[in-house]
Amino acid sequence: MSMLEIKDIHVYYGAIHALKGVSFEVNEHEIVTLIGANGAGKSTTLNTVVGLLKPRSGQILFEGKNINSIPANKMVSLGMALCPEGRRIFQQMTVKENLEMGGFTRSPSEIAPSVEEMFTRFPRLKEREKQIAGTLSGGEQQMLAMARALMSKPKLMMLDEPSMGLAPILVEQIFDIIRELHEAGTTILLVEQNAQMALSVADRAYVLETGRISMSGDAKELLENDNVRKAYLGS
Amino acid sequence: MIFLSNLVNGISLGSIYAIIALGYTMVYGIAKMLNFAHGDVIMIGAYIAFCALQYWNVPPLLALLIAMAFCTLLGITIEGLAYRPLRQATSLAVLITAIGMSYLLQNLALLIWGANPKNFPSSMIQIPAISLFGEQLRISGVTLVTILANIVIMILLTSFTMHTKLGKAMRCVSEDRGAAELMGINVNQTISATFAIGSALAAIAGILLCSAYPTLMPTTGSMPGIKAFTAAVFGGIGSIPGAMLGGVLLGVIEILGKAYISTELGDAIVFAVLIIVLLVKPTGLLGKPQREKV
Numbered sequence: 001m002s003m004l005e006i007k008d009i010h011v012y013y014g015a016i017h018a019l020k021g022v023s024f025e026v027n028e029h030e031i032v033t034l035i036g037a038n039g040a041g042k043s044t045t046l047n048t049v050v051g052l053l054k055p056r057s058g059q060i061l062f063e064g065k066n067i068n069s070i071p072a073n074k075m076v077s078l079g080m081a082l083c084p085e086g087r088r089i090f091q092q093m094t095v096k097e098n099l100e101m102g103g104f105t106r107s108p109s110e111i112a113p114s115v116e117e118m119f120t121r122f123p124r125l126k127e128r129e130k131q132i133a134g135t136l137s138g139g140e141q142q143m144l145a146m147a148r149a150l151m152s153k154p155k156l157m158m159l160d161e162p163s164m165g166l167a168p169i170l171v172e173q174i175f176d177i178i179r180e181l182h183e184a185g186t187t188i189l190l191v192e193q194n195a196q197m198a199l200s201v202a203d204r205a206y207v208l209e210t211g212r213i214s215m216s217g218d219a220k221e222l223l224e225n226d227n228v229r230k231a232y233l234g235s
Numbered sequence: 236m237i238f239l240s241n242l243v244n245g246i247s248l249g250s251i252y253a254i255i256a257l258g259y260t261m262v263y264g265i266a267k268m269l270n271f272a273h274g275d276v277i278m279i280g281a282y283i284a285f286c287a288l289q290y291w292n293v294p295p296l297l298a299l300l301i302a303m304a305f306c307t308l309l310g311i312t313i314e315g316l317a318y319r320p321l322r323q324a325t326s327l328a329v330l331i332t333a334i335g336m337s338y339l340l341q342n343l344a345l346l347i348w349g350a351n352p353k354n355f356p357s358s359m360i361q362i363p364a365i366s367l368f369g370e371q372l373r374i375s376g377v378t379l380v381t382i383l384a385n386i387v388i389m390i391l392l393t394s395f396t397m398h399t400k401l402g403k404a405m406r407c408v409s410e411d412r413g414a415a416e417l418m419g420i421n422v423n424q425t426i427s428a429t430f431a432i433g434s435a436l437a438a439i440a441g442i443l444l445c446s447a448y449p450t451l452m453p454t455t456g457s458m459p460g461i462k463a464f465t466a467a468v469f470g471g472i473g474s475i476p477g478a479m480l481g482g483v484l485l486g487v488i489e490i491l492g493k494a495y496i497s498t499e500l501g502d503a504i505v506f507a508v509l510i511i512v513l514l515v516k517p518t519g520l521l522g523k524p525q526r527e528k529v
Binding site for chain 2: 050051052071072073074075076077081082084088089090091092093097100101102104105148149152
């Protein structure tokens with residue numbers, strides 16, 4: 001069964017037509033990636049799914065239920081979490097507070113064990129527990145942003161450009177974590193400019209081009225596709 | 236000794252500014268808007284307390300609670316009716332709405348209570364004055380209560396924002412509204428709660444202000460409101476300790492300026508100091524520089 005189904009959504013920023021009828025789906029236990037150039041509408045798509053932007057037309061179905069009119073702050077209780085572009089951690093709060101905010105909708109008794117779980121998964125964060133998040137390095141901030149999103153125990157985890165601005169070794173680490181999450185049973189929707197990495201980790205992929213899906217298919221096949229190689233992989 | 240007495244009076248006046256400044260600074264920090272009607276909520280709070288004491292003959296503590304409850308509802312109503320519909324509007328539109336709201340409240344007060352000043356009853360705070368240094372320094376009960384109230388409010392508010400769920404939600408909304416929504420925080424409710432707290436504090440400030448300066452009229456709140464706004468900017472708008480520091484310093488500067496430089500120039504000195512501070516440190520004394528998001 002498809003966990004997330006997007007049907008022909010159109011999204012506008014004022015007069016700008018950002019998404020021109022995007023449709024795709026994410027099945028349970030899949031890693032699906034949206035790749036595409038800057039400005040293709042990748043982040044717009046995720047922000048629309050999570051309710052920060054509202055589509056002018058089209059449908060967003062989560063576990064078969066239309067969630068078009070559900071406000072962003074209710075999405076996390078439905079079981080989806082977005083680790084946003086640029087991390088957007090709470091810079092002036094401590095690492096631990098950031099994690100606790102990730103569990104905002106859960107009962108207080110569940111938060112402490114989940115924080116410990118995150119510290120086990122991300123030992124670096126444990127070392128920095130009481131540090132103000134704004135003072136973390138880029139890689140640590142990305143891990144914090146992912147851990148914060150995981151604090152809500154999402155069924156669908158959406159990641160927006162998790163590799164952005166990180167050194168290659170950190171990018172490897174981030175993708176290892178994505179694989180681990182997937183193996184632990186989380187469904188993942190990944191938006192990336194780093195098409196090589198994204199396609200190598202994903203099951204299926206969609207290519208976004210100026211607000212439209214221009215190609216889709218098995219991630220490994222797209223990795224071998226000549227057009228994709230030329231446009232996004234630089235060879 | 237006269238200097239010490241002036242200093243205490245300055246701290247007392249500054250404490251009132253600080254409590255008002257908290258309302259400005261919290262709303263600015265969380266809703267990113269300047270609520271210029273805040274000064275007039277103070278005036279309304281004072282009128283409500285006045286009515287409670289004068290006409291309904293309730294005990295002072297109950298009068299305080301009635302005024303706080305009324306202002307809380309007033310704050311939530313103002314936010315919901317006037318500011319919430321403008322959440323996506325430009326900040327200029329919101330600012331002008333706030334100024335309009337300020338005049339609306341003043342004129343409503345004029346309509347209800349008339350233009351004649353009311354004499355705020357001294358029965359509100361009945362604490363005897365204390366004398367220090369063998370009668371040389373006399374501190375009135377109102378002064379004592381004001382300074383004490385400021386300290387208590389500051390401690391409570393700081394621990395509220397640091398340790399409670401709502402307080403943490405406020406800090407999140409203040410930093411990044413979108414990210415706060417992703418956490419499941421209801422931004423509108425959080426902003427509403429901020430207005431509620433700010434307005435309840437405004438009621439306290441109104442009562443303290445009118446206990447110290449008992450002339451109550453529809454414009455009573457506007458000058459202290461502007462000065463408290465100045466204090467909030469002075470201390471670093473958005474910062475709770477900044478509002479405290481800015482308020483107290485502003486009160487002290489005002490009283491000392493009036494006492495030692497010129498009575499007429501007291502207010503001018505206050506604003507001159509603000510300008511100098513902002514030239515040297517544009518974010519205010521305790522303000523954090525705004526980081527550009529990349």
